[in-house]
Amino acid sequence: MADLLEEQRESWGTRGGFILAAVGSAVGLGNLWGFPYKLYSYGGGAFLIPYILGLAVVGFPLLILEFSLGHYTQRAAPDAFKHGHKKFEMVGWWGIVLGFVIITYYPVILAYCFSFLWYSIQGIIGNGDLPWAGEGLEGVDKAKSFFFDNYLGYTEGTSLGAIRWNIVLPLLIAWVCMYFCIFKGVNLVGKIVWLTVPLPWLMLLILTIRGLTLEGSMQGLAYYLDPTWSELAKPETWRYAFGQVFFSLSLAFGVMITYSSFLHRKSDINNNALIITISDFATSFIAGLAVFATLGAMAFVTQQEGNAVGVENVAQTGPSLAFVAFPYALAQLPYSAWFSLVFFFTLITLGIDSAFSITESVLASIVDKTGWPRAIVLPVISLIGIGFGFIYITEGGLNWLGIVDGFVNGTRGIMFLGLMEAIVLGWLWRLSILRRHANSRSDWNLGRWWDFAIRLVIPIILGTLFFWQLFEDINNEEGFLRSPDGKWNAPNCVGVGILIAAPLISFIFSFIKSKHNDNTTAATTDDLPVKGRFIGLVSFLVAVVTSVFFIISMKSENSSINLAGFSALAIGGIAATVLSMYVLEKYDSGNCRTSWFARWAGIFGIMEISAFFARFLYEKSAAVTNAEAETVRSHELTGVSYAILVVVFLIIIGGLGWCFYRAIAAASKDEAEQHPDEVGDEPKELKW
Ligand code: PFF
Numbered sequence: 001m002a003d004l005l006e007e008q009r010e011s012w013g014t015r016g017g018f019i020l021a022a023v024g025s026a027v028g029l030g031n032l033w034g035f036p037y038k039l040y041s042y043g044g045g046a047f048l049i050p051y052i053l054g055l056a057v058v059g060f061p062l063l064i065l066e067f068s069l070g071h072y073t074q075r076a077a078p079d080a081f082k083h084g085h086k087k088f089e090m091v092g093w094w095g096i097v098l099g100f101v102i103i104t105y106y107p108v109i110l111a112y113c114f115s116f117l118w119y120s121i122q123g124i125i126g127n128g129d130l131p132w133a134g135e136g137l138e139g140v141d142k143a144k145s146f147f148f149d150n151y152l153g154y155t156e157g158t159s160l161g162a163i164r165w166n167i168v169l170p171l172l173i174a175w176v177c178m179y180f181c182i183f184k185g186v187n188l189v190g191k192i193v194w195l196t197v198p199l200p201w202l203m204l205l206i207l208t209i210r211g212l213t214l215e216g217s218m219q220g221l222a223y224y225l226d227p228t229w230s231e232l233a234k235p236e237t238w239r240y241a242f243g244q245v246f247f248s249l250s251l252a253f254g255v256m257i258t259y260s261s262f263l264h265r266k267s268d269i270n271n272n273a274l275i276i277t278i279s280d281f282a283t284s285f286i287a288g289l290a291v292f293a294t295l296g297a298m299a300f301v302t303q304q305e306g307n308a309v310g311v312e313n314v315a316q317t318g319p320s321l322a323f324v325a326f327p328y329a330l331a332q333l334p335y336s337a338w339f340s341l342v343f344f345f346t347l348i349t350l351g352i353d354s355a356f357s358i359t360e361s362v363l364a365s366i367v368d369k370t371g372w373p374r375a376i377v378l379p380v381i382s383l384i385g386i387g388f389g390f391i392y393i394t395e396g397g398l399n400w401l402g403i404v405d406g407f408v409n410g411t412r413g414i415m416f417l418g419l420m421e422a423i424v425l426g427w428l429w430r431l432s433i434l435r436r437h438a439n440s441r442s443d444w445n446l447g448r449w450w451d452f453a454i455r456l457v458i459p460i461i462l463g464t465l466f467f468w469q470l471f472e473d474i475n476n477e478e479g480f481l482r483s484p485d486g487k488w489n490a491p492n493c494v495g496v497g498i499l500i501a502a503p504l505i506s507f508i509f510s511f512i513k514s515k516h517n518d519n520t521t522a523a524t525t526d527d528l529p530v531k532g533r534f535i536g537l538v539s540f541l542v543a544v545v546t547s548v549f550f551i552i553s554m555k556s557e558n559s560s561i562n563l564a565g566f567s568a569l570a571i572g573g574i575a576a577t578v579l580s581m582y583v584l585e586k587y588d589s590g591n592c593r594t595s596w597f598a599r600w601a602g603i604f605g606i607m608e609i610s611a612f613f614a615r616f617l618y619e620k621s622a623a624v625t626n627a628e629a630e631t632v633r634s635h636e637l638t639g640v641s642y643a644i645l646v647v648v649f650l651i652i653i654g655g656l657g658w659c660f661y662r663a664i665a666a667a668s669k670d671e672a673e674q675h676p677d678e679v680g681d682e683p684k685e686l687k688w
């Protein structure tokens with residue numbers, strides 16, 4: 001272990017470099033179109049509840065988990081997981097493979113941005129007109145047709161069609177930019193992000209101020225913020241909110257593990273994670289203000305001209321928000337070409353550091369594992385990425401981009417992997433090592449709540465969402481993979497194919513011989529005495545018996561047997577979880593090993609609890625979706641919207657203020673007191 005900690009690994013240079021790089025990865029295209037669009041579509045201000053909850057309860061604790069794992073092991077994701085146990089390595093690769101899927105399409109969106117940047121420049125050089133500019137509802141059609149017909153040559157359906165040669169050059173430009181940002185290693189990245197993070201913030205601020213000072217902006221904000229509470233009863237709202245948390249914080253793709261593996265040995269973990277979480281949220285929220293204020297102003301202009309275009313006419317999907325609605329809205333306003341230039345340049349600077357963060361994590365994982373030179377691995381990854389990118393620059397490419405994105409970033413993809421991460425590190429590793437490690441160098445200490453979040457709360461939430469999705473897929477009347485009349489559903493088959501291929505490829509990768517011979521930790525191997533076997537065995541049996549009873553009871557026609565089985569699932573789950581938690585709490589941080597029975601009983605128990613909740617919610621949500629009510633949007637900001645604005649700004653300003661205060665307070669303390677560097681110490685806060 002000592003060798004590992006003292007190894008000279010390349011580093012970010014400064015704490016700021018790391019924070020900005022991680023913020024750069026987190027803050028991306030997802031913030032400017034993903035978040036505002038999802039918020040608008042799933043309940044307006046009400047969406048903030050699942051989103052903030054997701055950030056606080058799942059996103060932030062997982063970010064700390066990833067930072068501490070990367071920092072502790074000083075390895076990119078696969079080797080970092082392998083450090084726990086050889087068998088865990090696959091979990092690391094899994095995220096890398098899914099990340100790789102993202103870098104096949106994310107640069108394609110950057111390519112669109114490069115093209116639209118070029119059109120804006122042409123507008124500036126020419127007579128100031130943008131090629132999609134038009135008025136009223138006809139103008140909307142013109143903007144739509146410019147993006148979908150002229151630019152994408154878009155065709156509906158699942159066939160790919162011809163390659164759009166006009167997008168090839170922009171795609172190559174996107175990849176060349178990414179290449180040059182990372183080819184020299186993270187030290188250079190740490191410098192580039194001083195430009196690619198503050199610059200889009202500045203431009204977002206310009207767009208927000210401009211939007212808010214235009215007449216009619218408030219009606220746009222009403223669309224954005226006025227809550228539709230009934231949306232909270234829909235499963236999609238929760239799934240999209242949690243999915244957006246994962247995507248936005250770049251969680252479970254191995255990026256944050258890799259980035260923190262390059263972090264200086266004495267650097268903070270906990271406070272950095274909080275700063276990054278809040279900054280990411282702030283960017284999303286403010287991006288939404290910019291987008292909807294501008295759309296509101298657009299609606300106002302068109303109303304004045306007697307050819308009204310409502311916000312709902314243009315804000316339909318993520319891509320059309322960025323490449324139809326916003327361009328159209330800007331075209332209605334003075335200096336449109338200039339502001340369009342600012343907008344697309346903002347998108348590029350937002351997206352580029354997210355895109356190269358994934359490439360870097362794939363690259364570092366391969367380099368760490370094989371020892372092959374970066375100078376060879378990076379061009380190979382880039383060429384493969386460009387090759388796959390051609391799929392999405394075809395006439396049907398945007399459809400496939402949406403399909404693949406939906407699977408990878410949804411409950412079945414990345415959130416399932418987040419569940420695996422929490423289970424592996426929470427139940428099969430010694431979580432206390434990571435907490436101790438994080439606390440030993442952070443501005444403030446994590447309490448026991450973090451262990452509970454990783455072991456219980458996160459797996460139960462993600463497990464529930466996963467099973468809920470599973471029940472829906474299984475009971476899908478149209479057939480999820482194949483319809484009752486025998487027709488295959490191509491998008492779902494491809495999506496599921498990717499999701500099944502990811503663990504298989506990861507499994508194969510985990511057999512590649514590593515350049516490093518890291519010892520695994522005492523969590524799984526040593527010759528320490530095993531404790532808690534009896535209670536572990538009992539709880540394991542409880543979990544197995546109740547699960548079997550549940551499955552058998554489901555086959556019965558008798559509703560009271562069904563109910564008994566369902567109740568057994570909950571009772572068995574709770575009993576197994578509580579007992580194994582007790583064993584883990586008692587033995588896991590001492591000089592002994594915790595029985596595997598207890599560990600697996602805990603995992604089993606959590607799955608039972610999740611399945612119970614999921615079943616319950618599935619039945620409830622089926623009722624809600626059937627009786628779906630039409631949402632009526634108001635055109636004026638209500639008192640509740642103002643209250644939401646105030647609360648959100650208080651969270652952002654108060655949260656960041658607190659983080660900076662803690663950082664300054666810690667920096668002014670005695671160094672020695674602040675960083676007891678030994679990892680093998682007893683945890684600071686063992687007591688309840
Ligand atoms: N967080 C980025 C965004 O919000 O656009 C996207 C992203 C970057 C996802 C890196 C995943 C990742 F590993």
